[in-house]
Amino acid sequence: MFIRNVSNCVISRNGVCSNLKNALYITSRRNLASNTQTMTIRDALNSALDEEIKRDDRVFVLGEEVAQYDGAYKVTKGLWKKYGDERLVDTPITEMGFAGIAVGAAFAGLRPVCEFMTFNFSMQAIDQIINSAAKTYYMSAGRVPVPIVFRGPNGAAAGVAAQHSQDFSAWFAHCPGLKVLAPYDSEDCRGLLKAAIRDDNPVVFLENEILYGTPFPVTEEVLKEDFVLPIGKAKIAKEGTDVTIVSYSRGVQLALEAHEQLKKENISAEVINLRSLRPFDFKTISDSVKKTHHLVVVEYGWPFCGIGAEICAQVVETDTFDYLDAPVLRVTGVDVPMPYAATLESNALPTTAHVVKTVKKSLNIQ
Amino acid sequence: MNFAGFSLRNLSPKIGSPGSAVIASRFASNEVTFQTRPYKLHKLDSGPASETTLTKEDALDYYRKMQVIRRMETSAGNLYKEKKIRGFCHLYTGQEACAVGMVGAMDKEDAVITAYRCHGWTYLLGSTVLEVIAELTGKISGNVYGKGGSMHMYDKNFFGGNGIVGAQQPLGAGIAFAMKYRKQKNSCFTLYGDGAANQGQLFEATNMAKLWDLPCVFICENNGFGMGTSADRASASTDYYTRGDYVPGIWVDAMDILSVREATRFAKEYCNSGKGPLMMELATYRYSGHSI
Numbered sequence: 281m282f283i284r285n286v287s288n289c290v291i292s293r294n295g296v297c298s299n300l301k302n303a304l305y306i307t308s309r310r311n312l313a314s315n316t317q318t319m320t321i322r323d324a325l326n327s328a329l330d331e332e333i334k335r336d337d338r339v340f341v342l343g344e345e346v347a348q349y350d351g352a353y354k355v356t357k358g359l360w361k362k363y364g365d366e367r368l369v370d371t372p373i374t375e376m377g378f379a380g381i382a383v384g385a386a387f388a389g390l391r392p393v394c395e396f397m398t399f400n401f402s403m404q405a406i407d408q409i410i411n412s413a414a415k416t417y418y419m420s421a422g423r424v425p426v427p428i429v430f431r432g433p434n435g436a437a438a439g440v441a442a443q444h445s446q447d448f449s450a451w452f453a454h455c456p457g458l459k460v461l462a463p464y465d466s467e468d469c470r471g472l473l474k475a476a477i478r479d480d481n482p483v484v485f486l487e488n489e490i491l492y493g494t495p496f497p498v499t500e501e502v503l504k505e506d507f508v509l510p511i512g513k514a515k516i517a518k519e520g521t522d523v524t525i526v527s528y529s530r531g532v533q534l535a536l537e538a539h540e541q542l543k544k545e546n547i548s549a550e551v552i553n554l555r556s557l558r559p560f561d562f563k564t565i566s567d568s569v570k571k572t573h574h575l576v577v578v579e580y581g582w583p584f585c586g587i588g589a590e591i592c593a594q595v596v597e598t599d600t601f602d603y604l605d606a607p608v609l610r611v612t613g614v615d616v617p618m619p620y621a622a623t624l625e626s627n628a629l630p631t632t633a634h635v636v637k638t639v640k641k642s643l644n645i646q
Numbered sequence: 647m648n649f650a651g652f653s654l655r656n657l658s659p660k661i662g663s664p665g666s667a668v669i670a671s672r673f674a675s676n677e678v679t680f681q682t683r684p685y686k687l688h689k690l691d692s693g694p695a696s697e698t699t700l701t702k703e704d705a706l707d708y709y710r711k712m713q714v715i716r717r718m719e720t721s722a723g724n725l726y727k728e729k730k731i732r733g734f735c736h737l738y739t740g741q742e743a744c745a746v747g748m749v750g751a752m753d754k755e756d757a758v759i760t761a762y763r764c765h766g767w768t769y770l771l772g773s774t775v776l777e778v779i780a781e782l783t784g785k786i787s788g789n790v791y792g793k794g795g796s797m798h799m800y801d802k803n804f805f806g807g808n809g810i811v812g813a814q815q816p817l818g819a820g821i822a823f824a825m826k827y828r829k830q831k832n833s834c835f836t837l838y839g840d841g842a843a844n845q846g847q848l849f850e851a852t853n854m855a856k857l858w859d860l861p862c863v864f865i866c867e868n869n870g871f872g873m874g875t876s877a878d879r880a881s882a883s884t885d886y887y888t889r890g891d892y893v894p895g896i897w898v899d900a901m902d903i904l905s906v907r908e909a910t911r912f913a914k915e916y917c918n919s920g921k922g923p924l925m926m927e928l929a930t931y932r933y934s935g936h937s938i
Contacts, residue, residue: 340827366827372857377816377850384820384834387805388757390827411810412817419798421790424805 317503318495324466325355325431325487328473329393331505333359333367336391339477342369342382343395343432352397353433353492379405379430383412386428386482393477396432399448399486413482414457427480431473433489434462435530435580436629442617447581449528452484453557453590459483459511460558464532465496468555471509479511486557488530512559516568520550523639524568526591527578528554531630534611535578538635549639557587565591566600573605574642578635583612606642611635676702682905686897688888688925693896694912698904708750708903712742715766718775719934722765722782726938731782735796738766740933744867745770747906748835751914755830759805759818760837762797763867763932767837772801812845814838815864819851822862822923833861833917835910841872843886852890852923861917863910864890864925867900869932887927900928 319327333339345352347360347368360368371378375396382394396402402409413426435447452460459481463469469487476483501507517532518539525535535551542549550568554561569575575595577588588610595601595608614628640646678700685693719737726735738745745766752758760767768778773789781788782796789799797809805821808814818836825832842848843866855862866886870877877884887895894916898909906928913924 369858372850372853374850374853376847377819377854380813380816380847380851381820381823381854384759384805384817384822385824385827386820387817388821388824390824407810407813408816412808412813416806419790419794420800420806421793423790423800 316497317499319466319470319498319503320493320495321466321469321487322353322355322357322492324469324496324498325473326357326359327503328470328477329356330359330362332474332477333363335505336477338389338391339393340367340369340390341393341395342371342378344371344373344397346370346395351395353489355487355492356395375401375404376408379408380412382428383408383426383482386413386426387416387424391427391429391477393429393431396430398437398444398489399432399434400444400446402430402432402448409452409458409482409484410455414455416457417481418457425480426482429473429476429483429485431476431485432487433492434486435488436613436618436625437489439620439622439625440618441620445618447579447613449486449557449579449581450586450590452486453560453587455558457482458558459556460486461511461556462486462528463555464491464529464553466498467496467502468509468515468553470498470502471507472511472555474506475508475511478508483511486529491530491533509555512556512561514561514564515553515555516550516564517553518549518551520548520572522548522572523574523576523642524550524552524565524572525576525578525635525639526552526554526565526568528557528587529580531578531580534630534632534635537632538639541632541636542639547639547643547645554587560590562591562594562598566595566598569595569600570603573603574639575604575608576611576635576638576642577608578611578630580613580629582615583610584615586610586612588612606644609638609642611638678705680904682908683899683902685905685909686887688885688890688895688897689892690894690896694898694905694908698908700904704750708746711746711749711770712903714775715742715745715769718769718778719765721779723934723938725779725783731796732784733795734762734937735782736763736765736937737932737934738763741867741869741900741930742766743903743906744900744928744930747900747903748865748910750903750907751910752835753832755803755832756914757803757805757818757821757825757832757834758837759808759814759821759834761811761814761839761842762807762809763839764797764799764807767804768799768801768807771804773799812838812842812847815842815845815848816851816854818864819855819860819862819923822855822860822917823858825861826859831918833863833914835863835865835913837865837867839872840866840868840870840877840884840886841875841880842866843868843889844872844881848889852893852925855923856890856893859920859922861920862923863913863917864893864923866925866927867930868927869930871932871936873936885927887925890923890925893923893925895925895927897927897929900930
């Protein structure tokens with residue numbers, strides 16, 4: 281299962297241990313006093329897929345380059361060699377067709393994991409995701425469950441321009457019948473991907489390409505084969521008292537960095553990692569706001585009708601509103617198709633500085 | 647009664663067409679052998695049988711089923727005009743021989759998926775007439791408790807009832823994928839219309855079905871019209887049984903139920919032998935409009 285390179289496999293910047301010829305996932309041991317292990321997102325996803333394929337005969341992965349190429353982003357590395365053509369299926373570049381085939385296989389009782397090379401291409405298949413997968417359990421009054429997972433990288437990458445950089449969280453979170461997950465770290469990825477595969481509903485699993493190579497600490501508990509996180513429960517990543525910063529996916533990184541910077545200025549920020557967009561854990565946000573009285577939402581996607589907009593609406597519609605000492609503020613991507621030039625691109629996306637500035641605005645501090 | 651000397655030709659079973667010639671009949675038996683209507687073949691060396699035997703039991707069963715569907719659809723049309731059925735109501739009137747003929751050759755573990763012209767299929771694949779009409783009128787006694795309506799009815803191995811034109815094409819290939827995965831000796835009969843035959847996703851589905859040898863029978867129920875547009879105004883090629891290109895195809899005169907049954911038997915045997923997908927075009931007609 282694991283190959284632990286105890287001595288000096290220092291994690292390279294992109295998290296790939298290059299001295300490994302066997303294509304199995306790895307963990308790297310960093311010898312700290314507390315004996316913490318770390319694992320990259322890529323390995324977290326790979327290990328979760330490996331274990332779930334082994335556990336249940338009905339689980340299989342299909343998508344472009346998932347088998348013989350080891351995955352466009354190497355998330356499925358080594359799995360084809362281990363499990364073969366039946367469990368890892370390379371498809372032609374026809375999203376509508378293969379997503380439909382995956383949904384049909386789910387109708388008939390298999391448990392497909394359908395990979396989109398990025399979620400930008402899911403638009404080609406969106407009819408199958410929404411009208412065939414999401415709605416069928418309801419329309420069939422429970423006769424036809426659809427136990428499928430659609431997974432892949434979502435949101436801005438680096439320099440891939442407008443058609444390859446869209447964040448689809450708000451689009452999928454909008455639709456009843458789907459579950460929508462947006463993991464941040466390796467623990468999230470392992471626990472939530474396993475939960476998604478074991479769930480009998482269609483789940484959209486939004487990963488992030490930029491984070492694939494980032495290592496995160498993982499406990500022994502996380503590495504267990506039955507480590508599953510509950511869908512629909514947010515995580516309080518950092519406790520705090522002055523302001524609540526809510527985010528998901530890569531935005532949590534900004535929130536955590538802002539937390540550190542604010543700490544130096546004696547501002548105690550509570551950071552919430554949503555983990556799940558649908559079902560949505562509003563209670564965790566509400567409880568936090570009732571404590572801190574200030575709310576900032578951070579997301580990479582466009583502002584109009586985004587996740588932040590939904591959070592604002594839910595705050596205003598409930599008694600959470602009464603506990604606010606300042607309006608809810610959002611940090612989002614800029615409302616433009618993603619430009620190509622590096623300076624333009626970085627200016628179209630949120631940064632830690634934006635989060636810090638917005639928190640201070642909420643607290644009316646200079 | 648003594649039928650000696652009475653020409654067997656006069657026992658032609660079909661009105662208004664040359665009809666299938668009765669080959670043989672023994673009046674004391676319960677079986678008749680008919681000739682099937684000529685088929686057209688695409689990339690096949692041989693096609694369905696040119697003769698078929700019909701038992702009395704089957705004859706009465708098929709006749710009853712077709713009549714029930716005809717009457718059920720007529721009632722649905724009337725209920726729609728009385729505003730007891732809301733939304734859309736796509737009637738199968740005229741196409742009964744397609745469904746009944748196919749069901750005559752299928753077994754319980756084969757699967758069917760079709761589009762929205764599905765009331766007849768829903769009846770044939772497990773629901774009572776009451777359950778269909780109750781669904782159409784939004785009652786809890788309906789096939790899916792009134793939550794689906796005309797276009798979304800289901801049963802075991804019957805995957806609807808699909809509202810989006812063409813969506814069922816890859817879905818059907820996916821069901822066939824599951825059958826192959828589980829090494830079942832069954833096929834998924836994936837029905838679509840002449841309008842849906844132009845959908846891109848059909849080509850995506852046939853490509854993968856052929857690549858992976860999926861036991862999927864792609865069946866075009868060509869009733870001459872895609873919504874309000876005649877087939878030749880929508881399709882550069884109306885030879886729908888050839889549109890699978892590398893997927894072999896059969897054209898069937900689907901106004902003759904026995905020809906449909908024989909073609910379906912051929913398709914089942916073809917797919918069960920692992921040769922991959924097959925395409926069929928059932929030339930039929932609908933007597934009502936696209937929807938009422």
